[in-house]
Amino acid sequence: MEKEQTFVLIKPDGVQRRIIGRIMQRFEDKGFSMVAMKMLIPNQELLQKHYEELMFKPFFPCLICYMLSGPVIAMIWQGKDVVRQIRSMLGEGRNPLEQKPGTVRGDYALELQRNLIHGSDSCESAQKEINLWFNLKEIVDWKPSDLNWVCE
Numbered sequence: 001m002e003k004e005q006t007f008v009l010i011k012p013d014g015v016q017r018r019i020i021g022r023i024m025q026r027f028e029d030k031g032f033s034m035v036a037m038k039m040l041i042p043n044q045e046l047l048q049k050h051y052e053e054l055m056f057k058p059f060f061p062c063l064i065c066y067m068l069s070g071p072v073i074a075m076i077w078q079g080k081d082v083v084r085q086i087r088s089m090l091g092e093g094r095n096p097l098e099q100k101p102g103t104v105r106g107d108y109a110l111e112l113q114r115n116l117i118h119g120s121d122s123c124e125s126a127q128k129e130i131n132l133w134f135n136l137k138e139i140v141d142w143k144p145s146d147l148n149w150v151c152e
């Protein structure tokens with residue numbers, strides 16, 4: 001069974017625009033399993049850690065302010081090649097205007113900052129982000145009953 005995991009965050013605009021379900025549907029349809037989920041309003045400290053690599057970018061204060069503006073949905077998704085697959089399903093490249101139709105950002109977003117969703121960009125950052133946003137006991141170990149029909 002493929003245990004690769006990735007961290008996905010539906011940002012405040014995704015929650016306010018009521019497209020949580022449609023986004024999650026895409027990942028379920030592909031054959032991935034959700035193993036943790038919670039809604040929260042993140043605090044500044046958590047966001048600063050999450051985006052620590054961008055700390056010195058001029059847009060950083062604006063990014064933090066936007067991410068603090070309402071509830072988000074934090075999730076862990078599991079499955080074969082899930083880190084790379086979900087990045088491509090989001091629309092890799094942060095500018096939604098450059099994403100293809102069929103991707104989340106390509107279908108639902110127009111702006112660089114209001115790009116709806118975050119997905120880990122590597123297995124290493126997935127582990128780091130999962131540890132930052134979740135406790136071990138919030139992660140559910142389960143096996144979908146159709147898994148043998150999805151993966152060979």
Ligand code: DAT
Binds near residue numbers: 059094115117118121
């Ligand atoms: P991604 O979200 O595709 O992983 P990233 O990690 O480089 O992109 O940047 C994180 C977020 O920061 C991104 O989703 C939107 C915001 N951002 C990046 N570059 C920006 C810019 N030049 N102006 C405004 N916001 C920006």
Ligand code: MG
Binds near residue numbers: 121
């Ligand atoms: Mg990133």
